[in-house]
Amino acid sequence: MTAARLTVDPRFAIGPVSRRLFGGFVEHLGRHVYDGLYEPDHPEADERGFRRDVIALVRELGVSTIRYPGGNFVSGFRWEDSVGSRAERPRRLDLAWHSTETNEVGLHEFSDWLEAVGSDLMLAVNLGTRGTLEAIDLLEYANVPGGSALSQQRIDNGRAAPFDVRVWCLGNEMDGPWQLGHRSADDYGKLASRTAKGMRQLDPTIELVVCGSSGAQMPTFGEWERVVLEHTYDDVDMISCHAYYQEHDGDAESFLASAVDMDRFIEAVVATADHVGAARGSTKRIGISFDEWNVWYIDRVDAVKPTAIDDWPVAPRLLEDVYSVLDAVVFGSLLISLLKHADRVASASLAQLVNVIAPIMTEPGGPAWRQTTFFPFAICSRLARGRAVRLPLEAPTLDTARYGTVPAVDAVATVDDEAGTAAVFVVHRGLEHPVAVDIDVSALGEVEVVETHLLHDDDPGAANTLDEPERVRPRAVETRLVNGILSVSLPPVAWIALSLRRTG
Numbered sequence: 001m002t003a004a005r006l007t008v009d010p011r012f013a014i015g016p017v018s019r020r021l022f023g024g025f026v027e028h029l030g031r032h033v034y035d036g037l038y039e040p041d042h043p044e045a046d047e048r049g050f051r052r053d054v055i056a057l058v059r060e061l062g063v064s065t066i067r068y069p070g071g072n073f074v075s076g077f078r079w080e081d082s083v084g085s086r087a088e089r090p091r092r093l094d095l096a097w098h099s100t101e102t103n104e105v106g107l108h109e110f111s112d113w114l115e116a117v118g119s120d121l122m123l124a125v126n127l128g129t130r131g132t133l134e135a136i137d138l139l140e141y142a143n144v145p146g147g148s149a150l151s152q153q154r155i156d157n158g159r160a161a162p163f164d165v166r167v168w169c170l171g172n173e174m175d176g177p178w179q180l181g182h183r184s185a186d187d188y189g190k191l192a193s194r195t196a197k198g199m200r201q202l203d204p205t206i207e208l209v210v211c212g213s214s215g216a217q218m219p220t221f222g223e224w225e226r227v228v229l230e231h232t233y234d235d236v237d238m239i240s241c242h243a244y245y246q247e248h249d250g251d252a253e254s255f256l257a258s259a260v261d262m263d264r265f266i267e268a269v270v271a272t273a274d275h276v277g278a279a280r281g282s283t284k285r286i287g288i289s290f291d292e293w294n295v296w297y298i299d300r301v302d303a304v305k306p307t308a309i310d311d312w313p314v315a316p317r318l319l320e321d322v323y324s325v326l327d328a329v330v331f332g333s334l335l336i337s338l339l340k341h342a343d344r345v346a347s348a349s350l351a352q353l354v355n356v357i358a359p360i361m362t363e364p365g366g367p368a369w370r371q372t373t374f375f376p377f378a379i380c381s382r383l384a385r386g387r388a389v390r391l392p393l394e395a396p397t398l399d400t401a402r403y404g405t406v407p408a409v410d411a412v413a414t415v416d417d418e419a420g421t422a423a424v425f426v427v428h429r430g431l432e433h434p435v436a437v438d439i440d441v442s443a444l445g446e447v448e449v450v451e452t453h454l455l456h457d458d459d460p461g462a463a464n465t466l467d468e469p470e471r472v473r474p475r476a477v478e479t480r481l482v483n484g485i486l487s488v489s490l491p492p493v494a495w496i497a498l499s500l501r502r503t504g
Contacts, residue, residue: 002396002433003435004396004408004409004436004438005394005438005439006426006437007391007443008439010387011443012390013387013388013390014340014389016388017386017388017414018345020064021064021345022380022384023064023291024066024067024351024353025066025071026066027071027356028071028077029096029318029319030097030315030355031315032353032354033315034314035364036355036356037051037054038104039364042364043365044368046116050116055116057360057368057370059117059118061360061378063119063381064120064381065120065121065167066353067122068123069082069124070096070124070172072178072179073096073097073101074124074126074171075129075179076092076095077126078130079107081103082107083107083141084157086104090103091103098311100313108158108159121163122165122167123138123169124172125171127170127195128172128174128182131191133198135195139168139199139206141153141154142154143163143202166206167206167208169208169209171192173211173242175211176218189230189231192235193231196210196232196236208235209238210239211228211239212239212242213225225269229272233276233280237287238288238346238347239287241266241288241289241291241293242290242291243265243290243293244292244294244296245294245330246295246297247327248402251401251402252431253398253429253431254401256333256493257398257403258334259336260403262338263337266288266290266337267341270344274286287344287345287347288341288346288347289345289348291351293334293349293350293351294350295321295327295330295373320355320356324463325456325457325459325462326460326493327373328373329460331373331377332425332427332495335376336427337410339380339412350377358371359371367469371464372464372472375472375474376495379453379497385419386415386418388412389413389414393407393409396435398429408429408430409426409428411425411426415444420501420502421501421502422447422499423499423500424497424498424500425498426498427494427495428492428494429493431492433492435489437487437488437490438485438487439485439486441481441484441485441486441500442484442485445502446504447500448503449486449500450499450500450501452476452479452498453474453475453476454474455474456493477496486500
Protein backbone atom coordinates (compact mmCIF):
# COMPACT_ATOMS: atom_id res chain seq x y z
CA MET A 1 0.00 0.00 0.00
CA THR A 2 1.30 3.46 -0.93
CA ALA A 3 0.97 6.41 1.44
CA ALA A 4 0.04 10.08 1.30
CA ARG A 5 0.13 12.81 3.91
CA LEU A 6 -1.99 15.97 4.10
CA THR A 7 -1.96 18.88 6.55
CA VAL A 8 -5.08 20.87 7.44
CA ASP A 9 -4.05 24.27 8.76
CA PRO A 10 -6.59 27.13 8.76
CA ARG A 11 -3.75 29.59 8.17
CA PHE A 12 -3.44 28.28 4.59
CA ALA A 13 -6.73 29.91 3.61
CA ILE A 14 -7.59 30.19 -0.08
CA GLY A 15 -10.78 32.22 0.16
CA PRO A 16 -14.41 32.11 1.30
CA VAL A 17 -16.58 29.34 -0.10
CA SER A 18 -19.35 31.08 -2.02
CA ARG A 19 -22.65 29.22 -2.04
CA ARG A 20 -22.72 30.02 -5.75
CA LEU A 21 -19.98 27.44 -6.27
CA PHE A 22 -22.78 24.88 -5.97
CA GLY A 23 -24.95 26.25 -8.72
CA GLY A 24 -26.73 24.40 -11.49
CA PHE A 25 -27.86 24.90 -15.06
CA VAL A 26 -31.25 24.30 -16.68
CA GLU A 27 -31.49 24.56 -20.45
CA HIS A 28 -34.45 23.95 -22.72
CA LEU A 29 -32.77 20.88 -24.21
CA GLY A 30 -34.05 17.35 -24.67
CA ARG A 31 -36.08 16.09 -21.70
CA HIS A 32 -34.62 18.51 -19.21
CA VAL A 33 -37.66 20.75 -18.75
CA TYR A 34 -40.43 18.72 -20.40
CA ASP A 35 -40.65 15.18 -18.93
CA GLY A 36 -37.94 16.22 -16.47
CA LEU A 37 -38.89 19.14 -14.26
CA TYR A 38 -42.34 19.45 -15.74
CA GLU A 39 -44.74 16.57 -16.42
CA PRO A 40 -48.30 17.61 -15.58
CA ASP A 41 -49.77 14.13 -16.13
CA HIS A 42 -47.30 12.43 -13.78
CA PRO A 43 -48.65 11.02 -10.47
CA GLU A 44 -46.06 13.16 -8.63
CA ALA A 45 -47.03 16.40 -10.41
CA ASP A 46 -48.03 19.34 -8.26
CA GLU A 47 -50.79 21.80 -9.12
CA ARG A 48 -48.42 23.63 -11.50
CA GLY A 49 -47.32 20.47 -13.33
CA PHE A 50 -43.88 20.15 -11.73
CA ARG A 51 -42.74 16.76 -10.45
CA ARG A 52 -42.53 16.72 -6.64
CA ASP A 53 -40.03 13.86 -6.66
CA VAL A 54 -37.67 15.93 -8.82
CA ILE A 55 -38.13 18.98 -6.59
CA ALA A 56 -37.18 16.87 -3.57
CA LEU A 57 -34.03 15.56 -5.27
CA VAL A 58 -32.94 19.03 -6.40
CA ARG A 59 -33.39 20.28 -2.85
CA GLU A 60 -31.32 17.34 -1.60
CA LEU A 61 -28.66 18.18 -4.17
CA GLY A 62 -28.30 21.61 -2.55
CA VAL A 63 -28.18 23.73 -5.68
CA SER A 64 -27.81 27.47 -5.03
CA THR A 65 -28.07 29.58 -8.20
CA ILE A 66 -29.40 28.08 -11.44
CA ARG A 67 -28.40 29.44 -14.84
CA TYR A 68 -31.29 29.60 -17.33
CA PRO A 69 -32.53 29.18 -20.12
CA GLY A 70 -29.29 28.21 -21.89
CA GLY A 71 -26.83 27.34 -23.20
CA ASN A 72 -26.97 27.20 -26.97
CA PHE A 73 -30.75 27.50 -26.72
CA VAL A 74 -30.53 31.11 -25.56
CA SER A 75 -28.96 32.36 -28.81
CA GLY A 76 -32.23 31.79 -30.67
CA PHE A 77 -34.55 32.60 -27.76
CA ARG A 78 -37.11 35.40 -27.75
CA TRP A 79 -37.87 36.01 -24.10
CA GLU A 80 -41.27 37.54 -24.90
CA ASP A 81 -42.40 34.09 -26.07
CA SER A 82 -42.07 32.75 -22.52
CA VAL A 83 -44.41 35.15 -20.70
CA GLY A 84 -48.11 35.90 -20.77
CA SER A 85 -50.99 33.54 -21.42
CA ARG A 86 -49.80 29.99 -22.10
CA ALA A 87 -52.55 29.52 -24.65
CA GLU A 88 -51.16 32.40 -26.69
CA ARG A 89 -47.48 31.54 -26.49
CA PRO A 90 -45.98 30.60 -29.86
CA ARG A 91 -44.36 27.27 -30.67
CA ARG A 92 -40.86 27.95 -31.98
CA LEU A 93 -38.22 25.90 -33.75
CA ASP A 94 -35.07 25.64 -31.63
CA LEU A 95 -32.18 25.58 -34.08
CA ALA A 96 -29.59 24.76 -31.41
CA TRP A 97 -31.04 21.33 -30.57
CA HIS A 98 -33.34 20.89 -33.58
CA SER A 99 -36.47 20.60 -31.48
CA THR A 100 -39.81 22.33 -31.08
CA GLU A 101 -40.06 24.63 -28.06
CA THR A 102 -43.65 24.90 -26.83
CA ASN A 103 -42.89 27.71 -24.34
CA GLU A 104 -45.25 26.00 -21.92
CA VAL A 105 -42.65 26.60 -19.21
CA GLY A 106 -41.34 30.15 -19.28
CA LEU A 107 -39.87 32.77 -17.00
CA HIS A 108 -42.79 32.89 -14.54
CA GLU A 109 -43.21 29.13 -14.29
CA PHE A 110 -39.49 28.51 -13.92
CA SER A 111 -39.26 31.12 -11.18
CA ASP A 112 -42.08 29.33 -9.35
CA TRP A 113 -40.08 26.10 -9.64
CA LEU A 114 -36.96 27.85 -8.30
CA GLU A 115 -38.90 28.97 -5.23
CA ALA A 116 -39.98 25.38 -4.66
CA VAL A 117 -36.39 24.06 -4.83
CA GLY A 118 -34.90 26.99 -2.90
CA SER A 119 -32.57 28.28 -5.63
CA ASP A 120 -31.87 31.68 -7.16
CA LEU A 121 -32.14 32.63 -10.83
CA MET A 122 -29.11 33.40 -13.00
CA LEU A 123 -30.51 34.68 -16.29
CA ALA A 124 -28.80 34.58 -19.68
CA VAL A 125 -29.66 37.11 -22.38
CA ASN A 126 -29.58 36.47 -26.11
CA LEU A 127 -26.61 38.23 -27.69
CA GLY A 128 -26.46 35.76 -30.57
CA THR A 129 -29.44 36.79 -32.68
CA ARG A 130 -30.61 39.74 -30.58
CA GLY A 131 -28.89 42.62 -28.84
CA THR A 132 -28.71 45.43 -26.32
CA LEU A 133 -32.31 46.64 -26.48
CA GLU A 134 -33.84 43.20 -25.95
CA ALA A 135 -31.52 42.59 -22.98
CA ILE A 136 -32.53 45.89 -21.38
CA ASP A 137 -36.19 45.10 -22.01
CA LEU A 138 -35.87 41.76 -20.23
CA LEU A 139 -34.10 43.43 -17.31
CA GLU A 140 -36.88 46.00 -17.04
CA TYR A 141 -39.53 43.28 -17.15
CA ALA A 142 -37.71 41.23 -14.49
CA ASN A 143 -36.34 43.77 -12.02
CA VAL A 144 -38.25 47.08 -12.13
CA PRO A 145 -40.94 47.11 -9.40
CA GLY A 146 -43.50 49.05 -11.44
CA GLY A 147 -44.36 52.28 -13.20
CA SER A 148 -43.21 51.31 -16.70
CA ALA A 149 -44.78 49.45 -19.59
CA LEU A 150 -42.72 46.29 -19.22
CA SER A 151 -42.89 46.14 -15.44
CA GLN A 152 -46.65 46.60 -15.71
CA GLN A 153 -46.75 43.77 -18.23
CA ARG A 154 -45.08 41.51 -15.66
CA ILE A 155 -47.62 42.57 -13.05
CA ASP A 156 -50.48 41.94 -15.48
CA ASN A 157 -48.99 38.49 -16.12
CA GLY A 158 -49.43 37.63 -12.45
CA ARG A 159 -46.15 38.63 -10.80
CA ALA A 160 -46.54 41.76 -8.68
CA ALA A 161 -43.08 41.63 -7.10
CA PRO A 162 -40.03 41.84 -9.37
CA PHE A 163 -37.98 38.71 -10.02
CA ASP A 164 -34.97 40.68 -8.76
CA VAL A 165 -32.43 38.68 -10.78
CA ARG A 166 -28.96 39.44 -9.43
CA VAL A 167 -26.66 37.70 -11.93
CA TRP A 168 -26.92 38.04 -15.71
CA CYS A 169 -24.94 36.26 -18.45
CA LEU A 170 -24.15 38.28 -21.57
CA GLY A 171 -24.83 35.56 -24.12
CA ASN A 172 -23.43 32.05 -24.34
CA GLU A 173 -20.29 30.56 -25.91
CA MET A 174 -19.99 33.31 -28.47
CA ASP A 175 -16.55 32.01 -29.49
CA GLY A 176 -18.09 28.77 -30.79
CA PRO A 177 -18.78 28.35 -34.53
CA TRP A 178 -21.80 26.22 -33.57
CA GLN A 179 -23.41 29.21 -31.83
CA LEU A 180 -26.17 31.17 -33.53
CA GLY A 181 -24.73 34.66 -33.98
CA HIS A 182 -21.13 33.50 -33.47
CA ARG A 183 -18.71 36.38 -33.93
CA SER A 184 -15.13 37.45 -33.34
CA ALA A 185 -13.81 38.41 -29.92
CA ASP A 186 -13.59 42.03 -31.04
CA ASP A 187 -17.18 42.14 -32.29
CA TYR A 188 -18.54 40.30 -29.28
CA GLY A 189 -16.54 42.40 -26.82
CA LYS A 190 -17.98 45.61 -28.28
CA LEU A 191 -21.54 44.25 -28.15
CA ALA A 192 -21.11 42.92 -24.60
CA SER A 193 -19.71 46.25 -23.42
CA ARG A 194 -22.59 48.23 -24.95
CA THR A 195 -25.13 45.82 -23.45
CA ALA A 196 -23.51 45.84 -20.02
CA LYS A 197 -23.42 49.64 -19.91
CA GLY A 198 -27.07 49.84 -20.95
CA MET A 199 -28.18 47.26 -18.39
CA ARG A 200 -26.28 49.05 -15.62
CA GLN A 201 -27.98 52.34 -16.55
CA LEU A 202 -31.22 50.58 -15.67
CA ASP A 203 -30.02 48.57 -12.65
CA PRO A 204 -26.49 49.37 -11.42
CA THR A 205 -26.70 46.69 -8.70
CA ILE A 206 -26.70 43.63 -10.96
CA GLU A 207 -23.69 41.37 -11.53
CA LEU A 208 -22.67 40.63 -15.11
CA VAL A 209 -20.85 37.65 -16.66
CA VAL A 210 -19.11 38.04 -20.00
CA CYS A 211 -18.47 35.03 -22.25
CA GLY A 212 -15.04 33.47 -21.99
CA SER A 213 -13.90 30.55 -24.10
CA SER A 214 -16.10 27.50 -24.55
CA GLY A 215 -13.11 25.40 -23.52
CA ALA A 216 -9.35 25.53 -23.17
CA GLN A 217 -9.07 23.49 -26.38
CA MET A 218 -10.54 26.31 -28.51
CA PRO A 219 -7.98 27.71 -30.99
CA THR A 220 -8.73 31.25 -29.80
CA PHE A 221 -8.39 30.43 -26.07
CA GLY A 222 -6.47 33.07 -24.16
CA GLU A 223 -6.57 35.61 -26.96
CA TRP A 224 -10.38 35.55 -26.81
CA GLU A 225 -10.29 36.37 -23.09
CA ARG A 226 -7.76 39.15 -23.58
CA VAL A 227 -9.65 40.90 -26.37
CA VAL A 228 -13.09 40.53 -24.76
CA LEU A 229 -11.86 41.84 -21.41
CA GLU A 230 -10.08 44.79 -23.02
CA HIS A 231 -13.56 45.88 -24.14
CA THR A 232 -15.51 44.89 -21.01
CA TYR A 233 -13.14 44.97 -18.03
CA ASP A 234 -14.82 47.97 -16.42
CA ASP A 235 -18.32 46.75 -17.28
CA VAL A 236 -18.49 43.19 -15.92
CA ASP A 237 -17.86 41.27 -12.72
CA MET A 238 -17.02 37.79 -14.03
CA ILE A 239 -15.85 35.95 -17.12
CA SER A 240 -17.19 32.50 -17.89
CA CYS A 241 -15.33 29.19 -18.21
CA HIS A 242 -16.83 26.03 -19.70
CA ALA A 243 -15.25 22.56 -19.49
CA TYR A 244 -16.45 19.00 -20.02
CA TYR A 245 -14.41 15.85 -19.50
CA GLN A 246 -14.71 12.26 -20.69
CA GLU A 247 -12.69 9.07 -20.91
CA HIS A 248 -10.98 8.86 -24.30
CA ASP A 249 -10.11 5.48 -25.86
CA GLY A 250 -10.03 3.66 -22.53
CA ASP A 251 -7.43 6.02 -21.07
CA ALA A 252 -8.75 5.95 -17.50
CA GLU A 253 -5.47 7.29 -16.09
CA SER A 254 -5.78 10.57 -17.96
CA PHE A 255 -9.51 10.77 -17.30
CA LEU A 256 -8.94 10.47 -13.57
CA ALA A 257 -6.51 13.40 -13.80
CA SER A 258 -9.03 15.69 -15.53
CA ALA A 259 -8.97 18.17 -12.64
CA VAL A 260 -5.36 18.96 -13.54
CA ASP A 261 -6.70 20.44 -16.76
CA MET A 262 -9.40 22.35 -14.88
CA ASP A 263 -6.73 23.77 -12.55
CA ARG A 264 -4.65 24.94 -15.52
CA PHE A 265 -7.70 26.36 -17.28
CA ILE A 266 -8.71 28.47 -14.27
CA GLU A 267 -5.18 29.68 -13.64
CA ALA A 268 -4.70 30.68 -17.29
CA VAL A 269 -7.93 32.70 -17.33
CA VAL A 270 -7.00 34.37 -14.04
CA ALA A 271 -3.56 35.27 -15.41
CA THR A 272 -5.07 36.72 -18.59
CA ALA A 273 -7.66 38.74 -16.67
CA ASP A 274 -5.04 40.07 -14.28
CA HIS A 275 -2.79 41.01 -17.21
CA VAL A 276 -5.60 43.08 -18.74
CA GLY A 277 -6.25 44.71 -15.37
CA ALA A 278 -2.56 45.48 -14.83
CA ALA A 279 -2.25 46.99 -18.29
CA ARG A 280 -5.18 49.28 -17.45
CA GLY A 281 -3.74 50.19 -14.06
CA SER A 282 -6.88 48.81 -12.45
CA THR A 283 -7.17 47.45 -8.92
CA LYS A 284 -10.37 45.61 -9.82
CA ARG A 285 -10.23 41.81 -9.97
CA ILE A 286 -12.41 39.88 -12.39
CA GLY A 287 -13.98 36.73 -10.95
CA ILE A 288 -14.65 33.49 -12.78
CA SER A 289 -18.10 32.07 -13.40
CA PHE A 290 -17.44 28.41 -14.24
CA ASP A 291 -20.99 28.24 -15.45
CA GLU A 292 -20.76 24.97 -17.38
CA TRP A 293 -18.82 21.99 -16.07
CA ASN A 294 -19.39 18.24 -15.93
CA VAL A 295 -18.42 14.85 -17.25
CA TRP A 296 -19.94 14.61 -20.73
CA TYR A 297 -19.30 11.96 -23.38
CA ILE A 298 -19.45 14.37 -26.28
CA ASP A 299 -17.93 11.78 -28.65
CA ARG A 300 -21.09 9.69 -28.26
CA VAL A 301 -23.35 12.49 -29.48
CA ASP A 302 -24.65 12.10 -33.00
CA ALA A 303 -25.15 15.26 -35.01
CA VAL A 304 -28.37 16.89 -33.83
CA LYS A 305 -30.10 17.95 -37.01
CA PRO A 306 -33.45 17.45 -38.74
CA THR A 307 -33.82 14.64 -41.25
CA ALA A 308 -36.64 16.55 -42.95
CA ILE A 309 -38.04 20.06 -42.96
CA ASP A 310 -40.84 18.94 -40.63
CA ASP A 311 -38.62 16.90 -38.25
CA TRP A 312 -38.73 19.04 -35.10
CA PRO A 313 -39.70 16.82 -32.12
CA VAL A 314 -40.80 18.07 -28.73
CA ALA A 315 -38.49 17.06 -25.86
CA PRO A 316 -36.54 14.28 -27.63
CA ARG A 317 -34.12 12.10 -25.66
CA LEU A 318 -30.81 13.91 -26.03
CA LEU A 319 -27.50 13.70 -24.15
CA GLU A 320 -28.80 11.25 -21.54
CA ASP A 321 -25.43 9.96 -20.33
CA VAL A 322 -25.41 7.18 -17.74
CA TYR A 323 -22.65 7.86 -15.21
CA SER A 324 -20.39 5.24 -13.66
CA VAL A 325 -18.45 5.25 -10.40
CA LEU A 326 -15.37 6.20 -12.44
CA ASP A 327 -17.25 9.21 -13.81
CA ALA A 328 -18.39 10.20 -10.30
CA VAL A 329 -14.87 10.02 -8.88
CA VAL A 330 -13.65 12.34 -11.64
CA PHE A 331 -16.67 14.55 -10.98
CA GLY A 332 -15.73 14.72 -7.29
CA SER A 333 -12.18 15.71 -8.20
CA LEU A 334 -13.55 18.59 -10.31
CA LEU A 335 -15.38 19.85 -7.23
CA ILE A 336 -12.05 19.76 -5.38
CA SER A 337 -10.53 21.88 -8.17
CA LEU A 338 -13.29 24.48 -7.90
CA LEU A 339 -12.82 24.72 -4.14
CA LYS A 340 -9.04 25.02 -4.57
CA HIS A 341 -9.71 28.19 -6.56
CA ALA A 342 -12.37 29.67 -4.29
CA ASP A 343 -10.45 32.95 -4.22
CA ARG A 344 -11.30 33.58 -7.88
CA VAL A 345 -14.14 31.22 -8.83
CA ALA A 346 -17.08 33.26 -7.65
CA SER A 347 -19.75 31.09 -9.22
CA ALA A 348 -20.07 27.66 -10.83
CA SER A 349 -22.96 25.88 -12.55
CA LEU A 350 -23.15 22.12 -12.93
CA ALA A 351 -24.42 21.45 -16.44
CA GLN A 352 -27.05 20.15 -16.28
CA LEU A 353 -29.57 19.00 -13.62
CA VAL A 354 -32.21 16.58 -14.94
CA ASN A 355 -31.96 13.93 -17.70
CA VAL A 356 -29.49 15.89 -19.85
CA ILE A 357 -25.92 14.99 -18.71
CA ALA A 358 -27.48 15.13 -15.29
CA PRO A 359 -27.19 13.87 -11.71
CA ILE A 360 -30.96 13.24 -11.67
CA MET A 361 -32.81 11.01 -14.13
CA THR A 362 -36.53 10.53 -14.68
CA GLU A 363 -38.76 8.22 -16.65
CA PRO A 364 -42.02 9.59 -18.10
CA GLY A 365 -44.81 8.39 -15.83
CA GLY A 366 -42.22 6.56 -13.76
CA PRO A 367 -39.59 7.14 -11.09
CA ALA A 368 -36.80 9.65 -10.59
CA TRP A 369 -33.40 8.49 -9.33
CA ARG A 370 -29.91 9.67 -8.43
CA GLN A 371 -27.00 9.08 -10.78
CA THR A 372 -23.56 8.41 -9.29
CA THR A 373 -22.54 12.05 -9.79
CA PHE A 374 -25.39 13.15 -7.54
CA PHE A 375 -23.56 12.08 -4.40
CA PRO A 376 -20.31 14.08 -4.45
CA PHE A 377 -22.22 17.25 -5.35
CA ALA A 378 -24.86 16.82 -2.63
CA ILE A 379 -22.27 15.93 0.01
CA CYS A 380 -19.88 18.71 -0.95
CA SER A 381 -22.65 21.32 -1.15
CA ARG A 382 -23.78 20.43 2.36
CA LEU A 383 -20.38 20.11 4.06
CA ALA A 384 -18.19 22.74 2.35
CA ARG A 385 -18.71 25.83 4.50
CA GLY A 386 -16.67 28.79 5.68
CA ARG A 387 -13.41 29.16 3.78
CA ALA A 388 -11.42 26.83 1.56
CA VAL A 389 -8.01 25.79 2.86
CA ARG A 390 -5.02 24.68 0.81
CA LEU A 391 -3.54 21.36 1.96
CA PRO A 392 0.23 20.78 1.80
CA LEU A 393 0.44 17.35 0.19
CA GLU A 394 2.93 14.51 0.00
CA ALA A 395 1.72 11.77 -2.33
CA PRO A 396 2.90 9.25 -4.91
CA THR A 397 2.60 10.21 -8.55
CA LEU A 398 0.99 8.73 -11.65
CA ASP A 399 2.05 9.02 -15.28
CA THR A 400 -0.72 9.98 -17.70
CA ALA A 401 -0.68 10.24 -21.47
CA ARG A 402 -2.68 13.46 -21.56
CA TYR A 403 -1.47 15.46 -18.53
CA GLY A 404 1.98 14.09 -17.75
CA THR A 405 2.98 13.17 -14.22
CA VAL A 406 0.31 14.03 -11.65
CA PRO A 407 -0.22 13.39 -7.91
CA ALA A 408 -2.13 10.18 -7.22
CA VAL A 409 -4.02 12.02 -4.49
CA ASP A 410 -5.64 15.45 -4.57
CA ALA A 411 -7.45 17.17 -1.74
CA VAL A 412 -8.88 20.35 -0.30
CA ALA A 413 -10.44 21.31 3.04
CA THR A 414 -12.96 23.83 4.26
CA VAL A 415 -13.06 25.37 7.74
CA ASP A 416 -16.03 27.11 9.33
CA ASP A 417 -14.76 28.87 12.46
CA GLU A 418 -18.18 30.12 13.51
CA ALA A 419 -19.74 26.65 13.44
CA GLY A 420 -16.62 24.92 14.73
CA THR A 421 -16.62 22.48 11.81
CA ALA A 422 -14.30 21.41 9.03
CA ALA A 423 -14.49 19.10 6.03
CA VAL A 424 -11.81 17.33 4.02
CA PHE A 425 -12.35 16.13 0.46
CA VAL A 426 -9.88 13.65 -1.05
CA VAL A 427 -9.67 11.84 -4.38
CA HIS A 428 -7.50 8.80 -5.14
CA ARG A 429 -6.72 8.64 -8.85
CA GLY A 430 -4.82 5.36 -8.77
CA LEU A 431 -6.27 2.39 -10.65
CA GLU A 432 -4.53 -0.52 -8.96
CA HIS A 433 -3.46 -0.11 -5.34
CA PRO A 434 -5.01 1.40 -2.21
CA VAL A 435 -3.40 4.39 -0.56
CA ALA A 436 -3.03 5.05 3.17
CA VAL A 437 -3.79 8.71 3.84
CA ASP A 438 -2.66 10.46 7.02
CA ILE A 439 -4.25 13.86 7.59
CA ASP A 440 -2.68 16.13 10.19
CA VAL A 441 -5.61 17.99 11.74
CA SER A 442 -3.79 19.11 14.90
CA ALA A 443 -3.98 22.78 13.88
CA LEU A 444 -7.77 22.54 14.21
CA GLY A 445 -7.51 21.73 17.92
CA GLU A 446 -9.47 18.91 19.49
CA VAL A 447 -11.84 17.48 16.89
CA GLU A 448 -13.96 14.43 16.30
CA VAL A 449 -15.05 12.72 13.10
CA VAL A 450 -18.77 13.30 12.53
CA GLU A 451 -19.38 11.85 9.07
CA THR A 452 -17.51 9.81 6.47
CA HIS A 453 -18.67 9.28 2.88
CA LEU A 454 -16.71 7.02 0.54
CA LEU A 455 -17.66 6.78 -3.13
CA HIS A 456 -16.12 3.60 -4.56
CA ASP A 457 -17.11 0.30 -6.10
CA ASP A 458 -15.08 -2.78 -6.93
CA ASP A 459 -16.51 -2.30 -10.43
CA PRO A 460 -15.63 1.26 -11.54
CA GLY A 461 -18.19 0.86 -14.31
CA ALA A 462 -21.07 0.36 -11.90
CA ALA A 463 -23.97 2.80 -12.41
CA ASN A 464 -27.47 3.60 -11.20
CA THR A 465 -30.12 2.92 -13.82
CA LEU A 466 -33.88 2.63 -14.15
CA ASP A 467 -33.59 -1.09 -13.42
CA GLU A 468 -31.05 -0.66 -10.59
CA PRO A 469 -31.50 2.87 -9.21
CA GLU A 470 -29.75 2.05 -5.89
CA ARG A 471 -26.80 0.07 -7.28
CA VAL A 472 -24.24 2.71 -6.18
CA ARG A 473 -24.39 4.56 -2.87
CA PRO A 474 -21.69 6.23 -0.76
CA ARG A 475 -20.83 4.33 2.39
CA ALA A 476 -19.21 5.13 5.70
CA VAL A 477 -15.56 4.17 6.11
CA GLU A 478 -13.45 3.45 9.16
CA THR A 479 -11.04 6.16 10.29
CA ARG A 480 -8.56 6.48 13.14
CA LEU A 481 -7.76 9.74 14.95
CA VAL A 482 -4.70 9.61 17.23
CA ASN A 483 -2.67 12.59 18.44
CA GLY A 484 -4.08 14.90 15.79
CA ILE A 485 -3.46 12.49 12.89
CA LEU A 486 -6.57 11.30 11.06
CA SER A 487 -5.85 8.09 9.12
CA VAL A 488 -7.96 6.48 6.42
CA SER A 489 -7.30 3.91 3.70
CA LEU A 490 -8.63 4.70 0.22
CA PRO A 491 -9.17 1.98 -2.39
CA PRO A 492 -8.33 2.65 -6.04
CA VAL A 493 -10.62 5.05 -7.91
CA ALA A 494 -12.21 6.61 -4.87
CA TRP A 495 -13.53 9.93 -3.57
CA ILE A 496 -14.10 10.61 0.11
CA ALA A 497 -15.54 13.38 2.27
CA LEU A 498 -14.77 13.63 5.98
CA SER A 499 -16.70 15.93 8.30
CA LEU A 500 -15.05 17.10 11.55
CA ARG A 501 -16.34 18.99 14.56
CA ARG A 502 -14.34 20.84 17.21
CA THR A 503 -14.79 19.38 20.70
CA GLY A 504 -12.64 21.69 22.76
